[in-house]
Amino acid sequence: MSVQYQTFTPPHLLNNNRRSPTRNRKSARCSQQPNPMSATDLTPFAVFAPTPAMTGRKRKAEDDGSAGDDDRMSASPSTSPAVLPRPAPRGMKRMRTNISGRPLPLPRLLETLSPDEMRNLLQSICQRHPDIGNEVVTTAPRPSIQSTLEVLSKYEAAFQAAFPFGGRASSDYAYNRVRQQLDELLDSLKDFTPHFLPPHEHQPATSLAFLDGATEIIHRLPNWDTYQHNRHKQEAYEEMAKAWAIVIQEAAKKAGGIQLQYGGWDQKIAKHNEISGGKMQEAVNELRGGLGWMGTETPNPAAGGSNDAMSIRQQLLSGNYGTGSPASIGAW
DSSP, rough: OOOOOOOOOGGGSEEEEEHHHHHHHHHHHHHOOOOOOOOOGGGGTOOOOOOOHHHHHHHHHHHHHHHHHHHHHOOSSSSOOOOOOOOOTTTOOOOOOOOOOOOOOOOHHHTTOOHHHHHHHHHHHHHHHHHHHHHHHHHHHOOOOOHHHHHHHHHHHHHHTTSSSSSSSTSHHHHHHHHHHHHHHHHHHHGGGGGSSSSOOOOHHHHHHHHHHHHHHHTOOOOSGGGGGGGGHHHHHHHHHHHHHHHHHHHHHHHHHHHHHHHHHHHHHHHHHHHHTTHHHHHHHHHHHHHGGGGOOOOOOOOTTTTOOHHHHHHHHOOOSSSOOOOTTTTO
């Protein structure tokens, strides 16, 4: 009959991992199983048994290891717990971050352009794409009298600023200095005037108001010393006289020419003809024909005035304007 002894493995031979209590318990169970060895093979270690101190020391090591790991995992005096990002409140948009460079959107780019840059850009696009140019012409708002006269005033200001300092403003030297600006001013007049003529413009009052302001610009052009240089101003008067005649003829067809009768246009046209030296006689003749239905009025004598004096309207109707005694502008 063989005697079985409980074997004991020294603690330093155990695979004791303080960070794995499960592995230690497994090793302890394996050490407690009986060993089918003979008594003769267990002579060196049979008499030894684990003491309570050793058992307590082992449990303490296991407990200390697990407790230490839990403490280190749960909290640390040198580090603070992780802070989660707070979600953005509802209804508030997050600011878009520019990850890489990119061109401006079209609305932002147009905001940075000056009026001159915008016009040059649009004109360049319309020249390359005629269909876009046609769409711009048909959809753009009609220019008003005020805006058009302001553009003409800018050309006139550039023309006046080009004159040299000193010397006569009507000399050949001054003409050569301002020739380019003079051409630009006259070209703008030629381009803008047909826009305010019938049948494109249906309101005679609008046409007459524009022609009145445009004719004033021609009056302010200088008379040059060389006769050939004055042809620009003479041609401008001829074109403007034809424009006045077209508008007067159209206005006489509407309401019997009442706008010509009560708008004072007979006096204004007579004054323009006088300042131009009779170069707008064509407009005066058309006005006399448009107002012929009114007949000739008999002048009423006025205190301090002559009985032979005739009003401008009567002179226009009778064809005697500019002959005889001069009539004061504004008298009827």
